[in-house]
Amino acid sequence: MTKEILGVKAPKNNCTDQKCPFHGQINVKNELFKGKVIKKDINRSATIEWNRPYYIPKYERYEVRRSRMRVHNPGCIDAGIGQEVLVAKTRPLSKNKNHVIIKIIEEETKETKKKIVTKKIKTEEKSEDQE
């Protein structure tokens, strides 16, 4: 069992996945991608997506283009839909998979919660004169 890959510590969960970089037989290369999980399959696969700026010379501006990639989702990591993950290149694992998830990047929920500005509730006390 490998304890650490590219500075990422192995998850505490045990798994019997042969295609797991920590508990299995595969080696990863130092070629990393970040993305968001948009699809998850039962057979330990996932699809990630990220945005990249694409320059258009005519308008001298960038537009947002999306990239997608099929990746392996090891049993001990088990990333869910919507999570940001770090993937590393490895040997071809199947027809479409050449990368494996090595880490779930913690969603910055604490910071985003702070950004939510509490709306000031207008407390205008309208005194209705009733006789």
Ligand SMILES: [Zn+2]
């Ligand atoms: Zn594992």
